Structures are given as C-alpha cells and as structure tokens.
Amino acid sequence: MTKRLKLVGWSKEHKGQVRNQILESAARLFMRRGFDNVSIDEVMQNAGLTRGAFYAHFKSKSELYAEAIRDAALKSIHAQEKAPPICERVENYLSVAHRKGEEMACPLAFLVSDVSQQNDTVRDVYTKVFKGFVTRLSESTQENISNQQALQSAVLMIGGMAIARALNDDSLAEQLLVACQQAIDL
Amino acid sequence: MTKRLKLVGWSKEHKGQVRNQILESAARLFMRRGFDNVSIDEVMQNAGLTRGAFYAHFKSKSELYAEAIRDAALKSIHAQEKAPPICERVENYLSVAHRKGEEMACPLAFLVSDVSQQNDTVRDVYTKVFKGFVTRLSESTQENISNQQALQSAVLMIGGMAIARALNDDSLAEQLLVACQQAIDL
C-alpha cells in the first residue's frame, strides 16, 4: 500500500509519516496503560494499520517503547517552549489537566516505575530524557541555580505528578500538586 | 494438606500462616516486576504451593495485589519504627540499599505508575497508605510542621526513590537521593 512515485520520491517521506503515526499511537497508549497492557495490535490499529506491518518499522515491542518515550519527550519539550516564563512552565506541568493526561503527557512522570522494570536500552533513554529535563530546568532560570536545586525541582515536578496520578482522591491530588508548586523556588 | 487437629484448632492458624506466605511472596515479586510481569503461578511456587490453591485465599490477582500493597506498607512501617529519629528514617528511606530493593521496599515508590493503571480498589489502598505516610511524617517532628510541608517531604522521598530506580546511571541516582535528603528539613 506504499505510495511509490519514482519521479518524486514520495516513498521515503511516506515511511517517515507512518513511523510517526505509530510512535504517536504508541506514546498515547503506553502513557495511559504502561508497557504490558498495550498490544502491538492495538498500536497498529490506532495508526490505521495491521499487526504484520509493524516489524517493517521496529524490530520489537521494546524498541517501540523506547522510541515512543524519546518521541513523547521531544514533543513535550516542544510544547513547553511556548511558555517562556519558567514559573508558568511549572504550573502547566503540575496542572490538573496534565494529571488527567488527555493532552500533553510527560513520560518521565507517567512511566516511572514502568521504566524501572524494563531493559537497559529503555532505561538509557529515560535517563537521557531526565538529564535533559534537569539541564533545561537550570538553564531556564536567571540566577544560575545549582545542579542540586535543579534535581530537587525535577523530583517535585516529576515525582509529584506521578504520585498525584496514583491517588484515587482528586482533592488530595490537587492539594499535592499545589504543595509541589509552592516548594519550587526558581 | 491442611493440618487439622480438631482438639487444638490448628487449622485456622495454619491458614493465616499460608496467607501470610502468599502475601510476602507476592509483595516481593510485585515490587520487583509490577503487576503484569508476575504470574499467580510464580507467587504460589515461591510460597511453596501450586496455582490451584490460590483461589482458596484470594478471589482474583487484583485483590492479591491490593492486599500485598497494604501488607508491605504495614511491614515497612513496622521496620521504620525501629529508628526513632526522623532524620535517620529519611536517610534509610533515601538509601542506595532501598533503591536496590533487596530488603525492605516501599510500595508507594516502587509501584507508583503501576498503581495508576489499576482499578479503584487498588488505588484506594495506595491512597490510604499514602495518607498514613504523610500523617506519620508530620507527627514525627517536634515542631508541628504544616500539612503542606509534610506533603512536600513525602514527594521528595517517594518521588525521589521512584525516579532513582528508573535511572540507569548509579552515580546520577545517588546524587539525586542526596539532593532529596538535603531538601527535606524536618
């Protein structure tokens, strides 16, 4: 079903688009239900394809998972950079909307303990994304904050969101998110 | 295979022991690999039994998961109360040993995102355990700290440990744990 226009070279572009569709479908599903509760069949259906086509793009489910995390992180960063003031970014991150995970979603918070059960490749991607998160946090401040302060803020954001998502008490969760906002002084 | 001594009434006690063995086996396995990567068969084998006996103690895998979290939390609390000074408890919690999860393990940190994918019953147990964690934190201090301060400290402990476990960089993880310790002022 590949679009093949030899004169225009549409094929390569098309494959990139399909790969992107798979990655977005995967990120959305993995973020909601974790690695094990998402099947390749489901990912491909949401991308408008069938199972068989999967292995032309990724060599395993685990590789897809790692790439989906990397991709979701890049897009989450891209979305964040529309709100330049750092305090506003923190508010957006620690928002009720983010907790519900309907729009943007940060894999660092949504998949913490999920990742800690995965192989080294996946955990390497997570680690790299986390380092980027911390670096961007310290570079976004006017006074150069210490690396330790950036780490603390990162924990309050990522950890706070992760815990808020686990709680089955909306009121307590909101209270928790506010407390984390207050604790972050940048 | 039940021990039935009608005169002594050993049977009920025996069932309690078996249930406890299952719960401990489950907690250890769930904490390491999450809900989906642990089979009932495995849990029962580690408890010295076979699959079929499982449903005489729990009505589903999900119920076992909830009970295992509750049980692990109770035992984790019991272990913590051997170290009265609150600062020492924080150090123990944010230790490299805890991150490796070989001895005690806190389900709040080890299963955060795992729980956020489970049903209301499981999330209710998690929420109740979390509330107890926060309450005990504020009551352990000499000056009555605010509820907000207790929430912030809880996030730094639980969230910090959860993230440290996901990272595939021991040095960075240790740095993170130290940063969380420093941020907690009780």
Added chain:
DNA sequence: GTCTATAATTCGATAGAC
C-alpha cells in the same frame, strides 16, 4: 485446602502472498 488438568484467551513474532 491443596492438588492436577484444562478451558479459554491473549499476545509477540514469523512466513509468505501481493
């Protein structure tokens, strides 16, 4: 209460036609 046996699914990955 515990065992063996099995029903009923589900899923990851591969093979081969187009």
Added chain:
DNA sequence: GTCTATCGAATTATAGAC
C-alpha cells in the same frame, strides 16, 4: 511495505479428585 494466517508460548480462572 502491508496484508492475512498461524505458530508457540504464557496466563487467568475453573472443575473435580483427594
């Protein structure tokens, strides 16, 4: 590259003997 078909493996839960 994408499809259909299928293998092989694993899992939850139940049934029935002891």
